[in-house]
Amino acid sequence: MNEAKYSVLLFLSDIQQVRASELRQYIQSGRKVYLLTFDDPEELLEDPILHEAHKKELLQVSVVRYAPEWEQAWAVIEDGKVNDSQLLDYLDQNSAFNKGQYELEHAYDRGHYIVKAGAGTGKTTTMINRIMFLKHMQGDLDLRSVVMITFTNEAAANMRSKLLEKLKNYYDLTKDKKYLEWMEEAGWMFIGTIHSFAREFLVTEGQTLGFSRSMEVRSYKHERRRLIEKYIDQFSVECPEIYERFRHIPHYQIIRSFIAMIEQLHNKSVSVEAIGQLHFGADSHGFHEFADYVIKHVIRELDEQKKTEETLEISDLISRLASLKNLSSDQLRLSIRYLFVDEFQDTDESQAAFISWLAEKYGCQLFAVGDVKQSIYRFRGADYTAFLQLQQQLETANQVYKEYSLQKNYRSAPTLLTQLNVLFQKWTKIVEKFPFDDTDKLIPAQEESCEEGLVALDMDDATLKYLLRRLYREDVAVLVRSNREVLEMVDRIENMGFFCEAAVSGTFYRSLPVREFYLLIRRFTHPYVPKDRYLFHQSSYGENGLTIAKVLSAYTPETSFILDLLQTFDNMGRWECEWNMSSAIAVLQNIIDEVRPHEVFRLRYYNQLRSRFPDGDVEMQRKEAIAKMKEYKMNLDRLIFFIKKEFGDFHASFYDLEKFLSIKMATDTSENERKVTSDVNHRIKVMTVHKAKGLEFDYVLMPLTRHPFIKQGKTDVILISDRAQWKLGYSIDWGDMEFKNNYYNEYAGSEKKEMIGEEVRLLYVALTRARKAVYVNSSSQMNPYQAQCWSDLLESGEMLVV
Ligand SMILES: Nc1ncnc2c1ncn2[C@@H]1O[C@H](COP(=O)(O)OP(=O)(O)OP(=O)(O)O)[C@@H](O)[C@H]1O
Numbered sequence: 080m081n082e083a084k085y086s087v088l089l090f091l092s093d094i095q096q097v098r099a100s101e102l103r104q105y106i107q108s109g110r111k112v113y114l115l116t117f118d119d120p121e122e123l124l125e126d127p128i129l130h131e132a133h134k135k136e137l138l139q140v141s142v143v144r145y146a147p148e149w150e151q152a153w154a155v156i157e158d159g160k161v162n163d164s165q166l167l168d169y170l171d172q173n174s175a176f177n178k179g180q181y182e183l184e185h186a187y188d189r190g191h192y193i194v195k196a197g198a199g200t201g202k203t204t205t206m207i208n209r210i211m212f213l214k215h216m217q218g219d220l221d222l223r224s225v226v227m228i229t230f231t232n233e234a235a236a237n238m239r240s241k242l243l244e245k246l247k248n249y250y251d252l253t254k255d256k257k258y259l260e261w262m263e264e265a266g267w268m269f270i271g272t273i274h275s276f277a278r279e280f281l282v283t284e285g286q287t288l289g290f291s292r293s294m295e296v297r298s299y300k301h302e303r304r305r306l307i308e309k310y311i312d313q314f315s316v317e318c319p320e321i322y323e324r325f326r327h328i329p330h331y332q333i334i335r336s337f338i339a340m341i342e343q344l345h346n347k348s349v350s351v352e353a354i355g356q357l358h359f360g361a362d363s364h365g366f367h368e369f370a371d372y373v374i375k376h377v378i379r380e381l382d383e384q385k386k387t388e389e390t391l392e393i394s395d396l397i398s399r400l401a402s403l404k405n406l407s408s409d410q411l412r413l414s415i416r417y418l419f420v421d422e423f424q425d426t427d428e429s430q431a432a433f434i435s436w437l438a439e440k441y442g443c444q445l446f447a448v449g450d451v452k453q454s455i456y457r458f459r460g461a462d463y464t465a466f467l468q469l470q471q472q473l474e475t476a477n478q479v480y481k482e483y484s485l486q487k488n489y490r491s492a493p494t495l496l497t498q499l500n501v502l503f504q505k506w507t508k509i510v511e512k513f514p515f516d517d518t519d520k521l522i523p524a525q526e527e528s529c530e531e532g533l534v535a536l537d538m539d540d541a542t543l544k545y546l547l548r549r550l551y552r553e554d555v556a557v558l559v560r561s562n563r564e565v566l567e568m569v570d571r572i573e574n575m576g577f578f579c580e581a582a583v584s585g586t587f588y589r590s591l592p593v594r595e596f597y598l599l600i601r602r603f604t605h606p607y608v609p610k611d612r613y614l615f616h617q618s619s620y621g622e623n624g625l626t627i628a629k630v631l632s633a634y635t636p637e638t639s640f641i642l643d644l645l646q647t648f649d650n651m652g653r654w655e656c657e658w659n660m661s662s663a664i665a666v667l668q669n670i671i672d673e674v675r676p677h678e679v680f681r682l683r684y685y686n687q688l689r690s691r692f693p694d695g696d697v698e699m700q701r702k703e704a705i706a707k708m709k710e711y712k713m714n715l716d717r718l719i720f721f722i723k724k725e726f727g728d729f730h731a732s733f734y735d736l737e738k739f740l741s742i743k744m745a746t747d748t749s750e751n752e753r754k755v756t757s758d759v760n761h762r763i764k765v766m767t768v769h770k771a772k773g774l775e776f777d778y779v780l781m782p783l784t785r786h787p788f789i790k791q792g793k794t795d796v797i798l799i800s801d802r803a804q805w806k807l808g809y810s811i812d813w814g815d816m817e818f819k820n821n822y823y824n825e826y827a828g829s830e831k832k833e834m835i836g837e838e839v840r841l842l843y844v845a846l847t848r849a850r851k852a853v854y855v856n857s858s859s860q861m862n863p864y865q866a867q868c869w870s871d872l873l874e875s876g877e878m879l880v881v
Pocket residue numbers: 177180196197198199200201202203204205450453488489490772773774775847
């Protein structure tokens with residue numbers, strides 16, 4: 080046995096030389112084993128402990144292609160301390176072993192690491208493994224001094240669960256309690272978005288950096304809108320002759336245009352001072368003067384307000400931090416030893432500056448990973464040159480860094496990857512902003528084959544139905560461009576009798592249990608509004624016994640016949656007596672307990688399914704009805720929890736609740752619906768490509784591929800940085816009035832190329848999510864001349880690799 084603390088790599092040409100007892104010993108003492116041999120390890124893996132370790136990735140076995148010159152060789156490498164780099168090259172080229180990942184995981188150098196690597200090459204996996212390495216090697220490393228920045232909250236949750244799962248695997252195999260302690264520590268480790276990190280950072284370091292103790296980070300969305308209105312009015316008084324030209328335009332349209340401009344400035348974190356110097360160019364209607372006046376006044380007043388209220392928006396914080404160059408590291412209190420950043424390609428300019436600022440000031444080791452070809456957040460200010468900026472900033476600060484790239488792809492089947500490589504290379508001929516050369520090629524690491532690959536076909540309803548019928552029990556995702564298309568596809572698929580899991584954010588307050596609960600409240604606050612009463616009657620709280628035929632036959636213009644009709648079905652009256660005795664929340668809770676709306680819903684939903692799709696799979700329909708019932712209950716419980724949190728147990732009246740809920744339903748787009756995760760493998764996932772980033776599925780379907788890349792919006796804004804000076808280009812279309820300023824005319828051409836580049840990167844992300852095959856709606860040959868929509872860039876895999 081050797082002294083390794085974290086891992087042992089064994090290369091033994093003959094598997095007979097491997098002793099299972101030795102491997103067991105390594106694993107049971109928490110050391111990961113890489114085993115490489117010429118032979119099939121099947122027999123060895125019959126050992127139950129080794130089998131389990133293999134499953135849990137503590138034992139990685141790779142079969143190496145035979146080469147006589149290595150026949151006599153054997154090697155034991157402890158904790159990545161490599162003497163013979165040639166051997167690793169040989170193993171890398173002749174097995175699934177990945178030298179790049181191995182070196183990054185076990186890196187000892189003190190400098191920073193920048194990893195640019197294609198899809199599915201194990202960037203996320205390597206980061207988790209590196210944390211394991213650091214923790215095993217440095218006994219005193221507290222995971223709380225490791226910071227992991229991810230791009231979205233979902234990615235953060237995903238990363239934390241992967242880390243915890245890894246630690247649990249170690250515990251399961253070793254039964255060493257230290258792993259339980261590490262799991263607890265990992266629970267405290269910061270894993271989150273750059274915005275939530277900035278918030279946490281402010282709490283600890285704010286005062287030292289000159290921010291007041293009560294400084295808070297919040298959003299100023301509503302104030303911004305109010306101020307825009309104020310300064311439009313003021314402009315109309317001060318410059319009536321210009322305003323006159325826009326008087327007939329609805330106010331909300333003008334406001335929207337200004338919001339679009341301010342959002343762009345915000346995305347790029349342009350400082351207040353720089354906005355003071357911003358150029359708006361000129362247009363034929365003189366709107367540039369209007370915009371200059373309103374935007375500069377709004378930003379100035381907002382800045383004053385933030386100073387008085389001692390608040391910041393996140394972009395202010397980041398732009399102010401980046402300017403604190405002279406701060407000494409001794410003044411900082413947070414302990415950060417390692418800083419990991421995932422999806423680095425999607426950081427914007429000020430975020431990249433903040434990250435290099437952190438690396439320099441805290442003296443921590445930065446490990447930034449990403450893929451320029453997957454940069455898809457340009458609309459939010461992300462800049463695909465972020466890596467370049469980071470490198471320049473590190474160099475200016477005399478920081479040493481090493482660059483790595485990874486090319487072996489573990490996700491997709493070889494057939495698919497070979498086709499995709501050819502396709503991506505073809506794109507470079509028609510898309511200027513999508514560079515793809517030999518170093519970008521994805522090298523298949525999987526051996527298992529799936530011959531389907533990339534399939535282009537006309538995906539009309541009949542074809543889609545055929546595909547879904549074939550694949551619905553597999554891991555399938557339908558990927559589309561926008562949230563609107565998610566809903567369109569869910570509708571289309573559910574009308575075919577299949578079930579979907581739609582990933583759309585912020586829909587909690589518009590979900591069925593919330594809407595029906597609102598109708599229940601309205602039943603008491605406005606019992607005589609016929610429309611609401613009828614909807615309530617149809618809801619899971621109502622009897623739902625009144626048919627349209629009955630309504631029509633009872634019609635009379637003289638009386639409010641509908642209320643009379645409904646009265647015969649209504650048994651809510653008795654609850655009204657309880658009003659005076661109990662609180663509104665208690666009455667509503669009693670109704671829920673008695674009616675059990677989730678069960679009523681399940682029964683009705685199931686019956687509906689049976690009658691709509693009598694030939695459908697009964698078992699699947701039953702499963703779906705149960706899943707929907709559970710979700711109904713989970714979300715209703717959550718609503719009650721929110722209400723109690725807002726009002727306490729007793730004090731709210733029905734009217735208070737109605738007001739609270741109607742505002743939430745109209746405005747809240749941040750709360751997500753709860754979904755069940757188990758027993759729903761019959762559901763087809765439908766999501767946008769943005770949501771699918773970082774995820775993988777066996778099959779990817781892309782039925783909507785014909786949306787044009789360039790869509791003229793009501794207001795298009797381009798922000799141009801020109802030698803420390805910002806210029807704002809705009810194109811405005813308000814229906815009966817259209818104009819563009821000179822900057823827009825000047826830069827629209829290059830902006831168009833950038834937009835196409837972004838759409839093509841989206842398609843790259845979508846296609847590389849699949850493990851086995853991709854089905855796309857397209858003709859079998861791509862358009863060799865132009866790329867106006869995704870289908871122009873797609874073709875059948877068979878055409879690609881002959
Ligand atoms: N060395 C390896 N051996 C076997 N499987 C691996 C290895 N590295 C990664 N994988 C697997 O390959 C898949 C892709 O890995 P991962 O998600 O880490 O890649 P990624 O580079 O972050 O991908 P993307 O950028 O496309 O989101 C995962 O299923 C992962 O478990």
